[in-house]
Amino acid sequence: MKNFMLLLLAGCCATQVLAQTTAPTPELQIKTAVLAAPADKRDGATIYGYSGKNEFIILRKGTNEYVCLADDPTQKGLNVSCYHKDLEPFMARGRELKKQGKTTAEIMKLREEEEKAGKWKMPKQPSTLFVYTAPDSSYNATTGDVKNGYLRYVVYIPYATAESTGLPLKPEAPGMPWIMDPGTHRAHIMINPPSGK
Numbered sequence: 383m384k385n386f387m388l389l390l391l392a393g394c395c396a397t398q399v400l401a402q403t404t405a406p407t408p409e410l411q412i413k414t415a416v417l418a419a420p421a422d423k424r425d426g427a428t429i430y431g432y433s434g435k436n437e438f439i440i441l442r443k444g445t446n447e448y449v450c451l452a453d454d455p456t457q458k459g460l461n462v463s464c465y466h467k468d469l470e471p472f473m474a475r476g477r478e479l480k481k482q483g484k485t486t487a488e489i490m491k492l493r494e495e496e497e498k499a500g501k502w503k504m505p506k507q508p509s510t511l512f513v514y515t516a517p518d519s520s521y522n523a524t525t526g527d528v529k530n531g532y533l534r535y536v537v538y539i540p541y542a543t544a545e546s547t548g549l550p551l552k553p554e555a556p557g558m559p560w561i562m563d564p565g566t567h568r569a570h571i572m573i574n575p576p577s578g579k
Contacts, residue, residue, distance in 0.1 A: 404455060405432035406523065408441045411452035413526040415441075418514035418533065419464040423448045427464060438477070449473075460521040460528060463513045468505035469538060472568070475502060490568070497540075497567040504540040504567050511536040511570075535573040542569045 405411065411431035416424035428444030431452030441452065450464040465473065472493065479489045497504055516531040542564065544551055549561040549571060556576040563569050 405434060405436055405452075406455065406526070410526045412441055414460060414528070415450040415452040415462045416464070417528065417531060418462045418512040419448050419450055420512075423464075428467070459518050460516040460531070461513070462515075463511060465511040466505070466509040468507075469509050469511065471502040472497075472504055472538075490566075494567050504538065506540075508571075509538045511538065532577055534575065535571075537571040537573075539569055539571060540567050541565060547571075 412429050415429050416427055419427050423446055426444050426446035427448035427450045429442040429450050430438060431441040432455055433439050447467050448464050449467050449470055451462060453460050453462050475493055476489055479492060496502060512533060512535055514531050514533050516528045520529045544561055544564055547561055549559060551560060553560045559571050559573050561569060562572050
């Protein structure tokens with residue numbers, strides 16, 4: 383009887399872990415992925431997400447300039463993003479290098495070298511990334527409903543500097559734009575609105 387109870391408990395634990403790491407339905411992934419996009423861009427965005435085996439796949443081909451990424455089911459909370467399609471070479475290369483097991487520092491270094499070598503190119507014009515997050519306590523993974531999610535903005539301006547933009551290197555007030563990674567291929571304006579909590 384004791385062995386049976388242990389097996390039953392192990393089975394329940396395995397099921398719980400599986401439930402936490404198995405991707406939601408494509409419909410639910412799309413519903414949450416587009417929360418990062420401007421409302422008028424959501425219906426036409428291309429959506430990347432995860433298969434039942436947690437393989438990274440296209441869930442929906444889009445008709446506009448937006449690409450959205452669904453939440454990674456193996457991570458806690460909700461973290462979805464949308465960006466201009468011209469950032470796709472940069473984003474795709476980052477995903478490839480991460481899959482290869484590269485560290486964040488290695489990814490930054492390799493992408494910088496590759497972009498400068500012309501293996502792929504950052505957009506010439508400023509291009510925006512939107513990131514929408516929520517902790518587990520504010521996110522219902524079954525329905526896709528989110529309470530008090532947080533949206534932040536990143537505008538990539540490759541090789542820009544504080545001097546070329548007039549932006550500070552750190553925010554001096556809540557929501558103040560500032561420049562991060564100046565002078566590099568991934569130089570970007572950070573805008574973190576006050577959370578209101």
